[in-house]
Amino acid sequence: MSDDRLRLVVFDVDGTLVDSQADILGAMTLAFEAEGLAPPDRASVLSHVGLSLEVMMPLLAPQAGVTTHRRLVDGYKDAYVALRAAQGAAQSSPLYPGARDALDRLRARDEVLLGVATGKSRRGLDKLIEGHGLEGYFITQQVSDFHPSKPHPAMLETALSETGIDAPDAVMIGDTSFDMEMAASAGITGIGVGWGYHPAERLASATHLIADFTALVPLLEEIWKEET
Template structure:
């Protein structure tokens, strides 16, 4: 057991606001299958799931071939949108996020990680575009694990860093993040600025409204542990 602490962040809806591209890419995916696009609340409601699971949830009437084509269509549209706008425009950081990440990273006992439903390629593009890659010592993504809320991402993050689970925490905006944290035995801190309403974050230990609240909250959480 070490004195290290691990703070694991979700990405879309927690660190960055990528909803415009998510909505556009999902519309393109449904167009591939000649199906009507879901509403904005329906699409944002599945953010956090890995892409195949998300599309299958939104299109239960689609067959396997359609679902595969829709996944390909989504990825192509999302990649094109990101190339057109650049990462900073396509997926801007939420207010205060960079400052909080830098504050936590400056603490020698604190390690940072991410656990996301994004693909490895998408995660790499985003972190490199924002110059954040070196901040995260563990980067868990959909390519390597079952979809959230399965706890595999968090189990792996804890294992590779050597941090005791009692000194790790998950930060996210969706019920899938909070349920994943609970399944892994970690406290989950919900954020209110993301894609799921606070009413869906029932599994959270607590919910914050501003990124700047996080460092002090973490101190209080670990002091009580």
């Protein structure tokens, strides 16, 4: 970049940085079976990844009541923790190819700040960061415990506030329509990824689309070059 303006690069987690679908699907199955309910199919679950669990469960189990939805949320969380503990976060939710290199390249730049905005809980994100040795990478970390569910822009608005970055100097990278709609609502450039849980046709709100992590840094360079 030719200027010295700070830039903020915010990542979604599940389906963007890590492939956690095995644990997501396994935990969902266990939670539903514990309530005597038929588990939702894979496509239905993955289509809702990115939403907070409190929003997701009524969509996956519309026939159930509020109390059951709450038990499903708690059951999912407990099952997810147990499944992850059995293998370790790095094995159960591996980084996508090229993710670590892209993070390292961006982190090495003094003018770039990194963040995450995820439907994960604080506990879940902490375990994932620890499992992959990513402590110190993300200066701002927005989780579902403290915000309305995506696509509400609260996570990104808080990330901007915490870092002092203006919306035009930030990007949001994610794999779902919820990520891209959240970015658009916050006035942030949305970069949709082609390896996650939503197909490209659902990422209509994205400003850019990339097919793999090797394209990310060159795209950011181009975006920032055009802004100067």
